[in-house]
Amino acid sequence: MTTNNGDVLIKVEELHKIFGELHALNGVSEEIRKGEVVVIVGPSGSGKSTFLRSLNLLEMPSRGHVYFEGTDITDKNVDINKHRQKMGMVFQHFNLFPHKTILQNITLAPIKLLGKSKEEAEKRGMELLELVGLEEKANAYPSQLSGGQKQRIAIIRSLAMDPDVMLFDEPTSALDPEMVGEVLELMKKLARDGMTMVVVTHEMGFAKEVAHRVIFMDDGVIVEEGKPKEVFGNPQNSRTIDFLNKVLI
Numbered sequence: 001m002t003t004n005n006g007d008v009l010i011k012v013e014e015l016h017k018i019f020g021e022l023h024a025l026n027g028v029s030e031e032i033r034k035g036e037v038v039v040i041v042g043p044s045g046s047g048k049s050t051f052l053r054s055l056n057l058l059e060m061p062s063r064g065h066v067y068f069e070g071t072d073i074t075d076k077n078v079d080i081n082k083h084r085q086k087m088g089m090v091f092q093h094f095n096l097f098p099h100k101t102i103l104q105n106i107t108l109a110p111i112k113l114l115g116k117s118k119e120e121a122e123k124r125g126m127e128l129l130e131l132v133g134l135e136e137k138a139n140a141y142p143s144q145l146s147g148g149q150k151q152r153i154a155i156i157r158s159l160a161m162d163p164d165v166m167l168f169d170e171p172t173s174a175l176d177p178e179m180v181g182e183v184l185e186l187m188k189k190l191a192r193d194g195m196t197m198v199v200v201t202h203e204m205g206f207a208k209e210v211a212h213r214v215i216f217m218d219d220g221v222i223v224e225e226g227k228p229k230e231v232f233g234n235p236q237n238s239r240t241i242d243f244l245n246k247v248l249i
Helices: 048-054 080-084 102-114 118-131 147-159 177-192 204-210 228-233 238-246
Strands: 008-019 022-033 037-041 063-068 087-090 165-169 197-200 213-218 221-226
Touching (some): 008 048, 022 221, 037 048, 037 204, 048 165, 080 087, 087 147, 118 147, 147 177, 177 204, 213 238, 221 238
Parallel strands (some): 037 213, 087 165, 165 197
Antiparallel strands (some): 008 022, 008 063, 213 221
């Protein structure tokens, strides 16, 4: 089934995810629009990562629907892998192939999945490496890079597939503090360039500075959402207030 709804890129309807006794998502409905940067915050166990990973069905919802570019990707007749190619995903851990060079890590998917020639993929790969100032690392291996460098490579590896949306699941939480800034700077650049982004993070400064919209989740539901200055500056729900009082803003 398809639905046509203007510039809505992802539409989620009544999403539930149940793990045994745990109702990790409890009827979440949401829309992500093209060019929007949406940051999801909340305490551990609030359902924020489960929600993010449901957007490309890395977590299969127990019930509910996810529409991506008008197609119900929860429909079992839909080829989810075809749609995932347009949804970049960046995790806490970098998932780079250790025995391949940095350039090979970036070009593998475009060659295999998009049918790009080696030359074409490598040209784009080098452009992306230049974007993050790591072109001299093209022939290095992941073990020779710092954590911040690896995460920037993981991000541009997703960009090499020319995605329509980028999903970030706590991309800085496994990094040493001094490396967080370089990854956030790259994410800010993507946001400025108009990339649609959904970001689960504990980096409240990033949320305040970059997000068009902040979603606060707790107990598997969206408790509150709005512009950063509204959610951070004038939260309405007691659970939001309690959470923000505990985290450094």
